[in-house]
Amino acid sequence: MSSLKSQIAEYMATSEITLTEIETRGPERSTEGRAWWRNPIAAFVSATIVTLAAIGSVALMLPDRTEDVTPTQGPVVTTLPPPTMTRPAVTSTTSATTTTGSPDGAAWLEPNAHVAVEWATTLVLIEADSGRSTLWLTAGDVPPQRAVDVAGTVMAGAVYEDSLWLTGFDDTRGPAVWAVGGDHSVRNVSAPPEAVWVGPIATVADTMWIAGGVPDTAHPESDDTLPGLWRWTGSGWERRGLDTSVFDFGHLGGLDLLIPLGDRLALVGSDRSGAWLFVEINSESWSRHEIVPREVVVGFPVAWYEHDGSMVIVSSDLLERASVFWTSQDLEAWRESTEPSLGLILDVARVGDDLYLLAEEAAGNKALYTLAESGWVPWPPTSD
Amino acid sequence: MKTEPMSPAVQGFEALFAAHEIPLRRALVAAYGHEDGREAAAEAWVWAWEHYDRLRELENPAGYLYRVGQSKARKWLRRPVRLPDVETASMPSVEPKLPGALRRLSMKQRQVVVLRHAYDTPRREVAELLGISPATVDTHLARGLAKLRAELRES
Numbered sequence: 001m002s003s004l005k006s007q008i009a010e011y012m013a014t015s016e017i018t019l020t021e022i023e024t025r026g027p028e029r030s031t032e033g034r035a036w037w038r039n040p041i042a043a044f045v046s047a048t049i050v051t052l053a054a055i056g057s058v059a060l061m062l063p064d065r066t067e068d069v070t071p072t073q074g075p076v077v078t079t080l081p082p083p084t085m086t087r088p089a090v091t092s093t094t095s096a097t098t099t100t101g102s103p104d105g106a107a108w109l110e111p112n113a114h115v116a117v118e119w120a121t122t123l124v125l126i127e128a129d130s131g132r133s134t135l136w137l138t139a140g141d142v143p144p145q146r147a148v149d150v151a152g153t154v155m156a157g158a159v160y161e162d163s164l165w166l167t168g169f170d171d172t173r174g175p176a177v178w179a180v181g182g183d184h185s186v187r188n189v190s191a192p193p194e195a196v197w198v199g200p201i202a203t204v205a206d207t208m209w210i211a212g213g214v215p216d217t218a219h220p221e222s223d224d225t226l227p228g229l230w231r232w233t234g235s236g237w238e239r240r241g242l243d244t245s246v247f248d249f250g251h252l253g254g255l256d257l258l259i260p261l262g263d264r265l266a267l268v269g270s271d272r273s274g275a276w277l278f279v280e281i282n283s284e285s286w287s288r289h290e291i292v293p294r295e296v297v298v299g300f301p302v303a304w305y306e307h308d309g310s311m312v313i314v315s316s317d318l319l320e321r322a323s324v325f326w327t328s329q330d331l332e333a334w335r336e337s338t339e340p341s342l343g344l345i346l347d348v349a350r351v352g353d354d355l356y357l358l359a360e361e362a363a364g365n366k367a368l369y370t371l372a373e374s375g376w377v378p379w380p381p382t383s384d
Numbered sequence: 385m386k387t388e389p390m391s392p393a394v395q396g397f398e399a400l401f402a403a404h405e406i407p408l409r410r411a412l413v414a415a416y417g418h419e420d421g422r423e424a425a426a427e428a429w430v431w432a433w434e435h436y437d438r439l440r441e442l443e444n445p446a447g448y449l450y451r452v453g454q455s456k457a458r459k460w461l462r463r464p465v466r467l468p469d470v471e472t473a474s475m476p477s478v479e480p481k482l483p484g485a486l487r488r489l490s491m492k493q494r495q496v497v498v499l500r501h502a503y504d505t506p507r508r509e510v511a512e513l514l515g516i517s518p519a520t521v522d523t524h525l526a527r528g529l530a531k532l533r534a535e536l537r538e539s
Contacts, residue, residue, distance in 0.1 A: 002477040003503045004532060008486075011478045015418050015468050069441035130490045131464075171464050171487055258446070309432070 004081035109144070109358075109366040110136065116358040116368075117157040118350040119164045120182070123351050125358065125368075127151045131171050135164075135180065148184045152176045158201040160208040160232070165189075167198045167210055175212060192230045192237040202258035204265045208232040211255040211267065227255045227269065246278065246286055256301040257313070268301045268313060275301060275315065277331055289331045303348040305355055306370070314345050321362065342369065342376060394404030397436055401429065407505060411513050412453045414498035415491050420457060427456035447515050463521040465481040465494075485535040496521055 002010070007380075113136070115126035123138040124147075133154040136144035152170030160164070164180040175191035175198045191198050191212075198212035210232075213225025227247045230237040252342075253271020260266075267278040268291070277289040291313065303314040309329060316323045323345035328334045343361040350356075355371040356379060369376040408428060413421030428449045432439050439445050467483040486494055495514060499505040500521075511518045 004529065004536070007478045007482055008498065009502045010475055011470065011482055012413075012498060014471075014475050014478075016413070067534060130493075131488045169464055171484070 027243055029344040065332070086189075109368060111364070111366060113358060113366045114346045115154060115156060117159075117164070118349050118351045119157075119159050121164070123349055123356055124164065124233055126154050126157065126166075126167075133166075133168070148180055148186060150178050150180075150186055152178070154178075155199045158202050158203050158208065160203045165201060165208060166242075167201050167212075169197065177210065190236075192228065192239060194239070195228055195230075198226045198228075200255055200258040200267075202260050202265070204258075204260040205263040209258055209265055210237075211258055213254055225254065229255070229267070240283075243286070246288055257304055259304050259311075268304065275313075275326075277311075277313075279331065290366050291326050291328075292335050292336070303357075305348045305350055307355065314348060316345050321360075323359075323363060339376060342365065353356070393436060396440060397433060400432065400436075400439070400445060404449065405429070407499075407513055408446055408449055408453065410499060410503050410505065411450055411495055411510075412457070414495040414502075415454070415465075416457050418468065419465060422512040424457040428453035431456070444512055444519060447512055450513050451515070465491075466486070479536055481536055482532075485532050488535065489528050489531055490524075493524045493531065496524040497528040497532065500525055 004074075034139055047236045109125065110127040110382075112127040112129045113125045117124050117126070125136045125138065125144055127134050127136070128201060131151075131153060133150040133152060134146060135148040135150070137145045150166065152168050152173070154166045156168070156169040157164055157166045160179075162182055166178045166180065168176055168178075170176045173188075173191070175195045177189040177191050177198065179187045179189055181187070192210075194214050195212045196201060196215055198210050200211040208231070210230050212228045212230075214228040216224055216226050217363040226244065227242050227249065229240045229242055231240060247269065249269055250271040250273060253269065255267050255269045256275075257266065257268040259268065259277075261279060265280045267286075269276055269278065274293045277291055279284045279289065281287055292315075300315060301313050302316045305312050305314075309330075310327050311331060313326045314323055315326060321344045322338065323342065325337045325339065326334045327337065342357065343359045345357060346366075347358045347361045348355060349358075357369040357371070357376055359365055359367050359369065368379045370379040371377075400460075403538050405425070409425040411421075412424045412428070415421060416424055431452045432445075433450055453469060453530075465487050467487055469477045469483060470480045472480065472517075486498070489497065492514065496510060499510045499513065500507070505523050507518050511521050514521075
């Protein structure tokens with residue numbers, strides 16, 4: 001065998017040549033043949049760039065950037081009155097005051113921590129690195145204790161029948177689901193066979209739901225997936241159909257969050273033209289509520305919580321490394337606010353009456369905050 | 385045939401594309417695999433065209449576009465990185481376990497290893513593109529190579 005360096009070079013170069021041959025054989029892959037954006041200018045530019053990149057030319061033919069790039073109108077959906085949220089409100093209030101900088105205790109957070117979830121009145125922080133994940137349990141201001149290792153990349157978690165169920169993927173199984181028992185045993189659960197990916201998870205009225213993506217069979221050449229939703233039956237997954245005229249996401253869009261709204265299931269989805277909340281009306285239909293009617297593809301929903309009678313959805317923008325809070329009391333009118341000092345928000349978890357927020361600061365280190373009357377403050381408290 | 389003169393914006397965009405298309409595409413290919421990486425790069429250039437006025441003011445447009453590509457690729461973070469198998473006929477010198485070993489590196493390790501070793505990208509350029517220090521590039525490179533060697537040796 002050659003040196004490792006020359007093997008990597010040969011592998012990457014040969015693989016790229018093979019791909020280029022495929023691309024130049026059929027331009028339809030980049031244009032009509034896929035579920036492209038509902039933005040004709042973007043589709044044209046992208047198709048041009050993909051093709052020209054493949055043949056090594058930069059002589060671009062670009063449309064006027066002042067042309068209207070407003071996406072086409074989506075389907076009109078009848079919206080029912082919003083449901084009442086049943087979770088009791090927390091008595092503390094958020095003010096504009098926030099703290100800056102990381103708490104001393106942030107040193108206890110693993111650098112790759114990216115998920116926060118409540119389990120048996122304990123805050124669980126999950127880190128993922130190189131295809132493995134570790135669950136860290138916190139108790140008070142004691143540094144997190146390493147509890148469980150999972151062979152895969154965990155994306156989200158929720159409690160179901162006293163176990164912590166996790167979704168994500170591993171290198172061999174692809175989409176993956178795990179159930180962690182109270183004794184910290186880890187059980188591999190088969191993901192829905194038709195799922196390309198799974199992520200959002202929630203337990204609603206003793207039923208566990210997961211969401212993800214399924215292949216777009218009408219466009220088999222496309223990498224885009226259609227939204228998928230499954231219910232755990234106790235022995236397997238039962239897929240629930242989603243009306244594609246309601247769940248009509250554009251390119252790279254899909255479901256981001258599942259939310260228990262009382263005894264009803266709510267879903268948050270986003271794509272290039274906006275973000276929406278979908279609330280279950282009955283087993284057949286959903287109401288659709290617009291959260292933000294603009295591009296959120298560089299800022300997508302990552303977490304939610306209820307506070308003071310309001311629903312709050314957190315959208316994080318990897319590009320600007322900043323996050324936005326969308327807050328609504330009636331699920332119709334959404335107010336946008338920011339907390340720049342928090343950095344990039346990764347997840348939010350409620351443990352009892354307390355809310356915890358996991359964030360990444362500019363330098364890449366992680367910080368944990370809790371919601372106090374004065375706003376989000378570092379957790380554990382800084383010792384002076 | 386009459387040809388319309390190119391506007392300054394188009395000229396500027398073409399220059400930007402000529403300077404940064406290859407390194408940007410390679411960085412995203414290293415992160416997400418050949419197909420997804422190329423598509424993320426295309427998405428980033430679409431964004432660049434739509435936001436060119438903002439992009440032209442930036443000191444490190446390639447680094448910014450790299451983050452745009454990362455952001456566009458968010459859905460792909462939910463599944464394993466897709467790297468094609470080794471076809472022994474066309475790559476006789478390559479260890480068949482290499483794609484799997486590359487896949488199991490952390491994203492930063494894989495990017496640095498591929499950019500430095502497959503594409504001979506200068507260390508400083510890798511650092512600027514990924515938004516990390518040159519010393520961190522060295523750290524990721526050393527750890528990534530050590531993991532690869534260990535895994536290929538075990539196989």
